[in-house]
Amino acid sequence: MPTPRYDAVIIGSGITGGWAAKELTEKGLNTLILEAGRPITPEKDYVEHVPVWELRYRDWDDRKERQATQPIQRECYYACDEFSNKFFVKDSDNPYTSEPGKPFSWIKGRQVGGKSITWGRQSYRWSDLDFEANAKEGIAIDWPIRYADIAPWYDYVEEFAGISGQAEGLPQLPDGKFLPPMEMTCVEQDFRDALFQQPEFHTAGGDEDRQAHRAPVQRCAQPDFRSVVAPRHRSAGNRRPDQKSLGIPGPNRFCLRCDARIHAHPAEFRDAGIS
Numbered sequence: 001m002p003t004p005r006y007d008a009v010i011i012g013s014g015i016t017g018g019w020a021a022k023e024l025t026e027k028g029l030n031t032l033i034l035e036a037g038r039p040i041t042p043e044k045d046y047v048e049h050v051p052v053w054e055l056r057y058r059d060w061d062d063r064k065e066r067q068a069t070q071p072i073q074r075e076c077y078y079a080c081d082e083f084s085n086k087f088f089v090k091d092s093d094n095p096y097t098s099e100p101g102k103p104f105s106w107i108k109g110r111q112v113g114g115k116s117i118t119w120g121r122q123s124y125r126w127s128d129l130d131f132e133a134n135a136k137e138g139i140a141i142d143w144p145i146r147y148a149d150i151a152p153w154y155d156y157v158e159e160f161a162g163i164s165g166q167a168e169g170l171p172q173l174p175d176g177k178f179l180p181p182m183e184m185t186c187v188e189q190d191f192r193d194a195l196f197q198q199p200e201f202h203t204a205g206g207d208e209d210r211q212a213h214r215a216p217v218q219r220c221a222q223p224d225f226r227s228v229v230a231p232r233h234r235s236a237g238n239r240r241p242d243q244k245s246l247g248i249p250g251p252n253r254f255c256l257r258c259d260a261r262i263h264a265h266p267a268e269f270r271d272a273g274i275s
């Protein structure tokens with residue numbers, strides 16, 4: 001058998017490698033991905049909808065075990081838990097050092113898909129506050145790119161991925177190419193309104209859209225400040241249509257555990273003729 005030849009070899013199948021493979025194969029290159037981690041079997045491995053009563057510790061986790069084997073990964077406390085710790089490496093098997101006084105939490109997912117399996121789907125653009133922060137603070141080297149260099153590529157990815165969001169006109173959080181925003185829950189609306197009443201928040205600018213949404217903007221914008229509740233930029237999957245376009249009645253719904261769109265009851269899909 002002839003040795004296969006490839007035009008491109010990609011190391012790692014995370015979002016970076018996966019996207020590179022998408023681009024290269026679309027352009028006709030024979031592409032190989034090498035992945036160090038295990039394969040994922042979605043039917044068996046995905047856990048976001050496993051009910052807590054099916055877990056041994058009912059979501060309280062075996063904390064002694066977690067602390068012993070994954071003390072760094074566990075810093076991602078909301079994700080490296082009883083459900084999902086299998087998607088994080090064992091620190092005990094992956095030791096590393098960092099310079100004194102310069103701690104570094106190296107969160108690693110070693111499986112096909114890398115950390116795309118665990119990411120939270122928050123899809124924010126960085127602004128120049130982010131691109132310039134390390135240079136201003138004298139950490140490492142000045143990055144050779146700024147927001148203007150990467151903005152068209154944000155457009156490109158967002159249009160493919162389908163990012164639901166609300167334009168806010170915030171300088172620290174550039175707007176993107178958004179699908180319609182997800183509705184806020186009544187608790188979120190209440191929280192936003194309560195925040196808006198606080199004297200340290202105000203509505204910046206005269207932009208009508210922002211006024212309409214009463215977006216709270218912190219007066220003292222810190223370099224990595226993200227607006228507290230207003231922007232809701234999330235991946236909605238690869239341009240998945242919303243319920244209305246599927247003919248499913250009622251407002252769009254989101255799963256409380258994973259926030260994914262269109263967790264309609266199977267009967268609603270059936271009634272809408274979707275299998």
Ligand SMILES: Cc1cc2nc3c(=O)[nH]c(=O)nc-3n(C[C@H](O)[C@H](O)[C@H](O)COP(=O)(O)OP(=O)(O)OC[C@H]3O[C@@H](n4cnc5c(N)ncnc54)[C@H](O)[C@@H]3O)c2cc1C
Pocket residue numbers: 011012013014015016017018034035036037076079107108109110111112113114115116118119120121122123124
């Ligand atoms: C819990 C969690 C939540 C997150 N939420 C968000 C979010 O909401 N929004 C956001 O923007 N970002 C989020 N992130 C960050 C985001 O997930 C990562 O920045 C992104 O997934 C990194 O992608 P990557 O392809 O660069 O690297 P990785 O996903 O780490 O992929 C690297 C891949 O390379 C493989 N690999 C490593 N070494 C080798 C080797 N020698 N040979 C072969 N393969 C190798 C690994 O197994 C892995 O599959 C989150 C991260 C975590 C952990």
